[in-house]
Amino acid sequence: MSAPLLVAGVDSSTQNCKLLVVDAASGRIVRRASAPHPDGTAVAPGRWWDALIAATSGMLDGVAALSVAAQQHTAIFLDAHGESIRDAILWNDVRAADAGLALRAHWGRERWTTEIGLVPTGAHPVAKLRWLRDNEPGNAARLAHVLLPHDWLTWNLLARPAEATTDRSDASSTGYWSVPGSGYSSRAAELAFGRPIASPRVLGPRERAGTTRAGLVLGAGCGDNPAAALGLSAGPDEIILSVGTSMTATAVSASPLHDPDGVVDDMADATGRFLPIVTSLNGARVLVAVARLLSIDLDAFDELASLAAGDAEGLCLLPYLDGERHPPFPSSTGALLGVTRSNLRPENLARAAVLGVAAAAADSIAHLRRAGVTADRVTMIGGGSRSRSLRQAVATLTGLVVVHPRSEEYAAYGAARQAHWALTGRLPDWQRDDGSVTAPDPDASWRAEVLERHADHGARLFGG
Structure with missing residues (x-):
């Protein structure tokens, strides 16, 4: 009897990194693992990479495809060489609250909701960009790219190619991607930061981000809330x-x-x-x-x-x-x-x-x-x-x-479902309890x- 086709999903959440390995045919979970993340609202992104490596170590044998879901809104600031210039600022950090209010006042609530789809708060990367500009000018001068955790982890799994990728769900959580217009808003980003910044290419839901050196297909990835909705069907x-x-x-x-x-x-x-x-x-x-x-x-x-x-x-x-x-x-x-x-x-x-x-x-x-x-x-x-x-x-x-529902790891499960989609071109109809x-x-x-x-x-x- 041939071995079952396996796919995997990662949920890199605030508290830990969770991995599920799933039988692609049935949706049955066959292996699981987790590794803790450090506490706090500002974290060196390398700690998330370490946790992902720990959670996946020895767990991916026979796995054909993987997707990464992760906490939304958290901003990772990179220089022109792709190196982190400071600790990532998490979604639940309130230091950029005043920056969000300033952006809101500049455009007004109606313009933000009409053009972008949300009104900036301290959680959104667009407000964190304004905060960085106003409070850490040295770091702001070095900033070239902003990635969110699922973007950054996928990029690292692919050995840091020249172009990083994201998906619609995480792009829409930045505050400078227009949900009504389905594309980046250079006006919003430059309003926040005063100059253009590089953003990852947005993949479609079933697209592949790439293939690792070990031959593992990587799905587009997504934010944790969209991943949970996907896992729940x-x-x-x-x-x-x-x-x-x-x-x-x-x-x-x-x-x-x-x-x-x-x-x-x-x-x-x-x-x-x-x-x-x-x-x-x-x-x-x-x-x-x-x-x-x-x-x-x-x-x-x-x-x-x-x-x-x-x-x-x-x-x-x-x-x-x-x-x-x-x-x-x-x-x-x-x-x-x-x-x-x-x-x-x-x-x-x-x-x-x-x-x-x-x-x-x-x-x-x-x-x-x-x-x-x-x-x-x-x-x-x-x-x-x-x-x-x-x-x-x-x-x-x-x-x-x-x-x-009986299961609670729906973000990782949704990421595994997306990995199946990227691998086969078909979104599986796994049943939930x-x-x-x-x-x-x-x-x-x-x-x-x-x-x-x-x-x-x-x-x-x-x-x-």
Whole structure:
């Protein structure tokens, strides 16, 4: 019997590098590995390369094709020789927040959303370019190229050819690639930096980036959120809520969605369609932080949260522990409000953390629906989706059914699916297991009060 055809996908995320090796015929995962990334919001990109090498070492025997998915918005700054001139600035670093505001003021919200598809924040590389120009003129003078992590890792796997490549999904996350126009905007890049910069060539979804010296076919690669949608074979009937280091709400769309308010970033997906997205900086780590405070593990935390009253007896945790991108509170901190002698109990604190994350998710989903997304269910993935209490709170606060697929590595799985596409010219129809389904609590009379509480407290404390 001949050996099965194998393909592989990498997810180079904020916290680690994950590898899945998949049977191309069935979609069955046959091998997996991971390696940690350093903490922090500025990281030497070589550390990501080291993690990729560690995760793939001895794991690619028999693999015919591989694609790399990675964290979006993170900017890697290179000189004319392709060497990094400083630590990469991650998506969740808030140092460029003022630069994003300056760019927004220069063109105005309407022009940004019409020409580019998003309004710049400190997360976007276009704002990081402005920050570099204004704060590190020596490094700015040396800058020749900007790559995102999936671009850079693919380029290194190919031994650094003369031309680097990217895909539509990651190009659309820069702030200087026009989603409506499907091409780079030299006007936006020069507005930010004052002079032209080199950008990688944009590949189509099924194109090959190249072939390694060992004969491994490399797919175009993509951002982690588009990779997750690809791994889920997501359709327009679902909103994907990914609760990991950050929290993103996305939905596949056949055409661009223009949000004049600029809350929804109109980005591209990994199939030739579009992937509007709302991003919050604070996700599962809010639950981790409160569990650590209570000296319990996450399973015990989840059980504790389920023992509290639905509204945590008025206790309100604003979950902006690392600043926040949406709502636009970059210099915010977390806050615990509504504290009384009677409600300050461990179960209410755990419940308040769950409600804080769920209320933020509900707000993001409401913005997607306002912008035209008509999905009737939420698919929750990421580490935070393991929390039963969070899944129930999201269902109740959104009024939508929540589906929790059994597998959680959908970004790496989507990258493997793309690798299959690049290798064979055919996008495989691998089946997914939707696992559990959670319906909204019909008796949650506190729903509107909780949503209003979080919105009002956030606006009052951090809305300026």
